[in-house]
Amino acid sequence: MLSTPDDMLTTNQIIQWLEEVKDPEIPVLSLVDLGVITGIEINGQSVTVNMTPTFTGCPALDMMKQDVIDVLHKNGIADVNVVISFKEPWTSDKISEKGRNALKQFGLAPPPAGKNLFTDIDVLEHAACPRCGNTNTTLKNPFGPTLCRSIHYCEDCREAFEQFKPL
Ligand SMILES: [Zn+2]
Known part of the structure; x- marks a missing residue:
């Protein structure tokens, strides 16, 4: 049993442990930074x-749920x-600053903050390239390899990149 107040469980401690649980599709992004732990x-x-799940049918919810349980059991x-x-x-505004940087390092353009896909279609059309930051880009395919990513082409780098879709 716990003896001193220092051993008491705190929310911060739990969050620190949960940082270990990553998005199954984006191994650099923790569920905490993704904003899924609410x-x-x-x-x-x-x-x-x-x-709170992100996109319906996107990262496997049951798998993430089990990972959360496993980490806390451990x-x-x-x-x-x-x-x-x-x-x-x-x-997608729930993604933390740290999470957005992790996405960029992973080569995925983070979703634009504070934008609503349904009122601002430009967001999808002019994604910022994760390599050069330029918005001189073209939407190639609104449905990338997974439901939560779209594929874009950077006119400056002359290379394709994926963006984590804003929602
Ligand atoms: Zn570029």
Whole structure:
């Protein structure tokens, strides 16, 4: 059993552990940075993690859920509940600054912040190239290898790149 207050579970500690769980399709991006982890409740030694899925049918939800449970088990928390919540829909604005940088380093253009795909179609048409940052780009295919990515072509680099779609 825990003896000192220093050993008490904290939300920050749980988040630190959960940083280890990556998006199955983007191994550099943690679920925390993706903004999928939307709540943590600690009740004694029992932990409830709330997750809000991103794109329907995008990264395997069951797999992410299991990874969250596994990581917390590994850190000594036996009683883990994962609750999938749709209360507040996920948007690409929930991706943290760290997550956006990780996407760029991975060669994926991060989704433009604060934009709404349905009101601003330019966002998809003029994605910023993750290599040179230029928006002199052309949308090649709104549906990339997965539902959450679109394919673009940079006129300056003369190379294609993928963008994590804004939502
Ligand atoms: Zn470029």
